[in-house]
Amino acid sequence: MTHGEMVDGIASLLGSVLAQADPTPQAYLLEARQMQALSLGVHIPLVCFGISFPAIVLFVEGLWLRTGNPAYKQLAKRWSKVMLILFAIGVVTGTILSFELGLLWPNFMERWGEVFGFAFALEGVAFFVEAIFIAIYVYGWDRLSPRLHMLSGVPIVVAGVFGSSMVIAVNGWMNTPQGFELDAQGNVTDVDPVGALLNPNLWHEEVHMYLAGFIVASALVAGVYAVAWLRGRRGDYYRAGLVVPLAVLALAAPAQIVVGDWAARTVAETQPVKLAAFEGLHETTEGADLTIGGVYYDGEVHGGITIPKLLSLLAFHDPNATVKGLDTVSADDRPPVGWVRNSFQVMVGIGTLLALLGLWFLYFRWRQGRLPRSRWFYRAVVAAGPLSLVALICGWIVTEVGRQPWIVYEFMRVEEAVTGAEGIPVGYATLVVVYIGLAAIAAVMLRRLARKPPEAETAAGADEIEVLP
Amino acid sequence: MLEELALVVLLVGLTAYAVLGGADFGAGFWDLVAGGPQRGARMRGFIHGAMGPVWEANHVWLIFVLVIAWTCFPRAFGPLMSTLYVPLFLAAVGIILRGSAYALRGEAATISEARGLGALFALSSVLTPFFLGCAIGAIAAGEVPADGDPGDPFGAWTVSTSILIGVLAVATGAYNAAVFLAADAKRAGEAELAEAFRRRALGAAVAAGAVALGGLAVVNSDAPDLFDGLTSGLGLLAVIASALAGLVTIWLIAGGRFEPARYTSAVAVGAIVAGWALAQRPYVLPGELTLHDAAAGQPTLIFTLVGVVFALAIIVPSLVVLFRLKLEGRIGHQPGPIAGTAGEEGGR
Numbered sequence: 001m002t003h004g005e006m007v008d009g010i011a012s013l014l015g016s017v018l019a020q021a022d023p024t025p026q027a028y029l030l031e032a033r034q035m036q037a038l039s040l041g042v043h044i045p046l047v048c049f050g051i052s053f054p055a056i057v058l059f060v061e062g063l064w065l066r067t068g069n070p071a072y073k074q075l076a077k078r079w080s081k082v083m084l085i086l087f088a089i090g091v092v093t094g095t096i097l098s099f100e101l102g103l104l105w106p107n108f109m110e111r112w113g114e115v116f117g118f119a120f121a122l123e124g125v126a127f128f129v130e131a132i133f134i135a136i137y138v139y140g141w142d143r144l145s146p147r148l149h150m151l152s153g154v155p156i157v158v159a160g161v162f163g164s165s166m167v168i169a170v171n172g173w174m175n176t177p178q179g180f181e182l183d184a185q186g187n188v189t190d191v192d193p194v195g196a197l198l199n200p201n202l203w204h205e206e207v208h209m210y211l212a213g214f215i216v217a218s219a220l221v222a223g224v225y226a227v228a229w230l231r232g233r234r235g236d237y238y239r240a241g242l243v244v245p246l247a248v249l250a251l252a253a254p255a256q257i258v259v260g261d262w263a264a265r266t267v268a269e270t271q272p273v274k275l276a277a278f279e280g281l282h283e284t285t286e287g288a289d290l291t292i293g294g295v296y297y298d299g300e301v302h303g304g305i306t307i308p309k310l311l312s313l314l315a316f317h318d319p320n321a322t323v324k325g326l327d328t329v330s331a332d333d334r335p336p337v338g339w340v341r342n343s344f345q346v347m348v349g350i351g352t353l354l355a356l357l358g359l360w361f362l363y364f365r366w367r368q369g370r371l372p373r374s375r376w377f378y379r380a381v382v383a384a385g386p387l388s389l390v391a392l393i394c395g396w397i398v399t400e401v402g403r404q405p406w407i408v409y410e411f412m413r414v415e416e417a418v419t420g421a422e423g424i425p426v427g428y429a430t431l432v433v434v435y436i437g438l439a440a441i442a443a444v445m446l447r448r449l450a451r452k453p454p455e456a457e458t459a460a461g462a463d464e465i466e467v468l469p
Numbered sequence: 470m471l472e473e474l475a476l477v478v479l480l481v482g483l484t485a486y487a488v489l490g491g492a493d494f495g496a497g498f499w500d501l502v503a504g505g506p507q508r509g510a511r512m513r514g515f516i517h518g519a520m521g522p523v524w525e526a527n528h529v530w531l532i533f534v535l536v537i538a539w540t541c542f543p544r545a546f547g548p549l550m551s552t553l554y555v556p557l558f559l560a561a562v563g564i565i566l567r568g569s570a571y572a573l574r575g576e577a578a579t580i581s582e583a584r585g586l587g588a589l590f591a592l593s594s595v596l597t598p599f600f601l602g603c604a605i606g607a608i609a610a611g612e613v614p615a616d617g618d619p620g621d622p623f624g625a626w627t628v629s630t631s632i633l634i635g636v637l638a639v640a641t642g643a644y645n646a647a648v649f650l651a652a653d654a655k656r657a658g659e660a661e662l663a664e665a666f667r668r669r670a671l672g673a674a675v676a677a678g679a680v681a682l683g684g685l686a687v688v689n690s691d692a693p694d695l696f697d698g699l700t701s702g703l704g705l706l707a708v709i710a711s712a713l714a715g716l717v718t719i720w721l722i723a724g725g726r727f728e729p730a731r732y733t734s735a736v737a738v739g740a741i742v743a744g745w746a747l748a749q750r751p752y753v754l755p756g757e758l759t760l761h762d763a764a765a766g767q768p769t770l771i772f773t774l775v776g777v778v779f780a781l782a783i784i785v786p787s788l789v790v791l792f793r794l795k796l797e798g799r800i801g802h803q804p805g806p807i808a809g810t811a812g813e814e815g816g817r
Contacts, residue, residue, distance in 0.1 A: 091528060092568045098535045099561040102550035109539045110547025114765030117540025118772050124536040125780035128529045132787045136794060143794075155787070191765065193772040420619065421554045430558075434565050441569050 028424035029415050032104045035428045037400070039097050041393055042435050046090035048392065050130070051164050051213030052248070053083050054156040056221075060244060061150050071236035074457040075244075077141055078449065079221075083156075084138040085445050089438055091131070096431070103427075108407050108417035111188060115180045116173050118193035119166040126163030129155050164213070165206050171399070172201030176270045177408050200270050204263040205399070211259055212395065214252040215354060216388045218245035223385035224450070226378040237454040243371070246381065250358035250365075257355055260348070261314065268315040271409065272324035273333070274402040277340040279311055281325045288312045288323040293349070296341040335404040343394035343401070350391035357384055471771065472764035475541040478777050480746055482537060484739040486530035488645055491638065491738070493527050495646025497567065497594020498639065499669060500587060513587065515662055519653045528564075540773050544615070545753040545763035549604075552613045552620035556600040563597030566590075595639055602638030606631030609745055610692040611755035630691045633684040640680050641738055644673035648718070648734050652727035663727075670722045670730075678715055681741070694755060698748025707744030711737045 057079045064072035102109050133155040140149055173179070179196030180188050225241035268275045275281075280296045281288060290311040294304025309319040316323070326334050357380055364372045371377075403409060407417045496516045503509030503516075539546040550557070567590055603626040607613060612625035625631075647670035654663035689696040698704040714737035721730040749755045753763040764770065 088568065092565050095528070095532060095564055096561060098532055099557060102535070102539060102546060103554045103558060106547040106550040109550065110543050113539040113543030113546060114541075114769040117536065117543070117765070118769060118776065120536045121540050121773050121776050122780075124529070124533050125776070125784065127532060128780070128784050129787060131529050132784070132791045136791055140794065189766065191769050193769050419551060419554065421551065421622065423555070423622070427558055430562060434562065437569060438565070 027420070027422070029418045031424045031428050032418050033414065035424070035431060036100055036104055038428075038431065038435065039093065039100055040396065040400075042438070043090065043093040043097055044392060044396060045216060045389055046086050046093060047164055047167075048213040048216040049083065049086045050090060050160045051210060052160075052217040053079070053086070053221075054134075054153060054160050056217065056244060056248060057083060058150060058153045058157060060240065061153065063240070065146055065150060069236060070458050071454070072240060074237055074454040075240050077457040078454065080138045080141070081449055082446065084134060085442065085449075087130070087134050089442055092438065093435075094127070096434075103421070104419055104424075105407065105417045106419050108412065111412065112408055115177075115188060115191050115193070115196045116170045119169045119173070119197045123163045123166035126159040126166065129159040130163060133159070161210065164209065165202075166197075168205050168209055169197045169199070169202045172205045173197070173199045174407060175199075175205075175274075175399070175403055175409050176201040177411055201266065204259065204266045208256070208259050208263050208395075211252045211256045212392055214248050215256060216385075216392050218248035218252065219354065219381075219388040220385035221245040222249060223382045226381035230375065230378050230382075242381075246358075246361050247365075249354065249384070250361045253351070253354040253358040256351055260351065265315055265317075268323070271402070273326060273329050274335065274340070275315060276324060276326045276328075277335045277337045277402050278344045278398065279323075280337050280341040281311070281323060283327050284322060284325040286312070286322045287320045288315075290314065293345060295345075296338050299337075301341070333405065335402050340398055340402045343397040347391045347394040347398060350387045350394075354384055354388060354391070357381065471767060471774065472541070472760050474774055475537065475764065475770050476746065476760060478774065479534060479537045479541065480742050481739075482530055482534045484735070484742045486527075486534055487638070487641065487738050487742065488735045489527040490530055491598060491642035492645040492649050493642075494567075494594045494598045494639075495642035495644065495673075496650060497591045498643040499646060499650070499666075501591030501595065512662065512665065515654060515659065516650065519650060528568075531564075537773070537777075541765050541770055542753060542760075542763040543765055545758055548613055548615050548619065548754065548758070549608065552622070552625050553604045553607055555622050556604045556607075556626045560597045560600040560604070563593040563600065566593040567597060598638040598642050599635040602635035603627075603631040605638075605745075606634035608754065609634065609695050609749060611694065611757070613754050613757065615754050615758035628691055629687045630684075630695070633680070633687050637677065637680050637684065640673060640677035644670060644677050645734055645738070647673050648722060648727060648730050651722070652731060655725070655727055663725075667722060667725060667727075670727075671719060674715065674719045674722065674734075678712070678719075681711075692755075695748055698750070699744060702747075703750075704744050704748035707740050707747055711740035711744060714740060 057076050060072050060079065061076040063069070064076060133152055136144075136152045137149065137156060140152060144152065173196050176199045177196070178199050179192040179194070181190040183189050222242060222245035225238055225245070228238050229242055264275065264278070267278070279288075279290065280301050282299075287309040288311040289306050289308050291301050291304040291306045294301040296302070312321040312323055313319045315321065326337065360372060360377060360380075364370060405413050405415070407414045496519070500509075500513055500516050503512045538549075607620075607626040607628070610628050610630040612620050612628060612631070614620050647666045651663050651666035651670055654660075654666055685696065685699065688699065699708055714733050718730050718733040718737060721727070721733060751759045751761065753760050765773075
């Protein structure tokens with residue numbers, strides 16, 4: 001714990017003690033932030049499946065239509081049920097989020113709702129389309145003609161991508177707010193909803209998250225079939241269940257490195273303080289070094305390999321460029337560096353490992369035309385799923401904690417936005433219980449699905465969908 | 470003008486949620502009171518099967534309402550959330566429990582587990598519309614301050630008008646659910662169940678009507694401004710329209726004509742929602758904040774409304790496809806004996 005964090009900690013402790021006697025609007029800021037972070041942390045992995053899984057399922061269904069091999073149909077049908085379960089849970093967690101935005105941050109919504117709300121309205125539409133067609137698709141197996149059935153899946157793909165883009169647009173806006181003016185009293189005027197939506201942070205966040213969606217979903221799914229592979233399960237069903245997500249992972253993970261570089265360069269331009277937090281760079285430096293690895297505590301990076309001038313080179317493609325440090329803003333306006341820097345390292349580290357795993361797969365696929373034989377490859381695939389989840393959450397910590405102390409970057413601080421409601425801890429505790437329950441439900445339902453043999457999907461009477469959300 | 474249009478969009482969304490989402494919650498109510506495990510088994514099975522494919526789609530209306538509210542009326546949304554966080558949080562918890570318990574019910578290993586989960590599902594189905602109704606009641610009764618300190622976190626939504634609207638929301642949901650389920654049962658050739666739901670629909674319709682009429686007396690003493698609005702001018706017109714639609718619905722149900730009754734019951738709900746808005750014109754938060762002052766700037770309203778028009782162009786045909794497929798029995802699982810007969814009536 002740094003001296004600064006210690007002071008912060010004591011201050012917030014004092015704050016919460018004082019709040020007992022005299023509730024102030026900021027009494028439960030930390031709890032409110034944790035509650036929001038918890039809810040997003042639960043929701044985002046589900047979003048990954050919403051972004052990517054429908055396309056993967058449709059691809060497998062397309063394989064079935066082209067080849068007539070029932071294994072592909074079994075797989076697509078099985079995965080569509082997984083998709084429905086995760087969507088149903090996502091509806092619940094997404095509803096919690098919609099409520100939370102207002103319940104925890106009423107001043108944020110009141111002041112800025114008209115600026116970024118348009119994107120949420122579009123997201124609501126996409127969500128609607130998704131809900132409608134996911135029902136048609138999953139409940140329509142064997143009841144609609146094969147072509148019509150596959151066609152009914154297309155809107156799910158489009159809506160999944162479009163809807164998440166809109167939410168990302170709002171996040172991008174919180175980081176690079178635009179599309180409004182402030183009058184003399186500080187009131188929001190001259191709102192340009194489209195300008196707010198198309199903010200500078202939208203593009204890289206969108207592509208970065210989109211690829212992350214494909215990486216997380218494919219790594220988790222591939223992991224399930226890698227376990228089956230290690231247990232000696234073979235056949236078209238298990239092979240496709242492994243190869244399709246592995247192919248997705250192998251394409252998305254290396255691409256993510258390129259996109260990550262783009263994202264960091266954009267942040268260097270739009271939010272230099274955040275970039276400084278990524279690297280724990282305290283002072284503005286010309287030709288800044290980059291330390292790979294190491295852990296940040298006590299106000300500096302310990303360990304790791306330092307490469308001279310690499311940060312300047314990466315951030316501005318010029319080894320002598322000046323990189324702004326945390327010292328460009330006052331201490332009150334700096335994010336908690338430890339969280340941001342360490343999460344950033346974990347994300348980049350795992351991302352690199354996933355890309356290497358993808359290349360491992362591609363090498364054997366292209367040069368030898370087969371899957372790797374080493375059991376270690378399959379063990380690595382099993383590990384890739386949970387690791388990709390860790391990287392995903394770390395990435396969001398980098399973005400969101402790196403934005404602190406602002407909720408609307410350089411326009412509104414989180415403590416101005418938070419509710420004055422008492423009883424936040426009660427709500428927090430309730431949510432923790434609810435999420436544990438939801439996780440248990442998901443686990444039970446997915447396990448039950450996994451226990452059934454693949455042939456059950458195409459057996460007589462298989463059109464009875466028992467998985468009801 | 471624009472803010473009125475945005476309000477109409479919001480209220481249409483609210484009506485859709487009250488009718489479709491409310492009917493889902495109402496189905497949970499009938500599950501709760503279906504009787505012991507033996508007697509209620511068929512009805513519970515039918516309810517379970519009837520709701521599967523459309524649950525999420527019905528539910529999304531709530532998200533739609535929230536999003537339109539904070540985008541188009543941010544200056545009302547903030548105070549609402551600051552004052553009414555208790556009932557809204559409880560409603561949200563109800564939504565979660567309901568979805569989860571419903572999903573898990575098939576998983577229960579023992580009968581007592583199944584009953585426990587079923588009870589949780591049914592109970593949360595009642596609590597969610599109740600608390601949402603209470604929140605609306607608090608707005609209508611003028612308990613939500615626009616500026617300064619938020620209202621009392623408990624006192625604001627426990628005034629009698631709030632409780633009344635909470636109860637009314639539960640009753641309306643139960644009545645809509647019974648109408649929808651009766652229509653489903655009739656289409657599926659389940660005459661006995663159709664008759665059971667017919668009786669329930671009638672009972673619930675009478676109960677909802679009684680609560681609504683008796684409630685006017687409560688409103689009179691509790692929120693005189695709201696009462697005046699509901700008993701004069703356009704507000705009165707809306708109340709009469711709602712009452713007429715309610716009576717027509719009862720007549721249709723009594724005659725076993727469930728299909729048209731679906732629509733007249735929706736009209737009854739829509740009219741009362743409209744009546745509420747008309748009664749508190751020009752306020753969003755009565756006596757505190759007018760519609761005009763609560764509204765977002767013109768560009769936001771224009772873009773949102775244009776977006777909604779495009780959205781409706783996509784969503785309405787999609788919903789029609791979904792409901793048609795469900796009504797034709799082409800999607801969704803058909804519990805028990807229904808599977809055999811659904812095909813014959815398909816395509817009507």
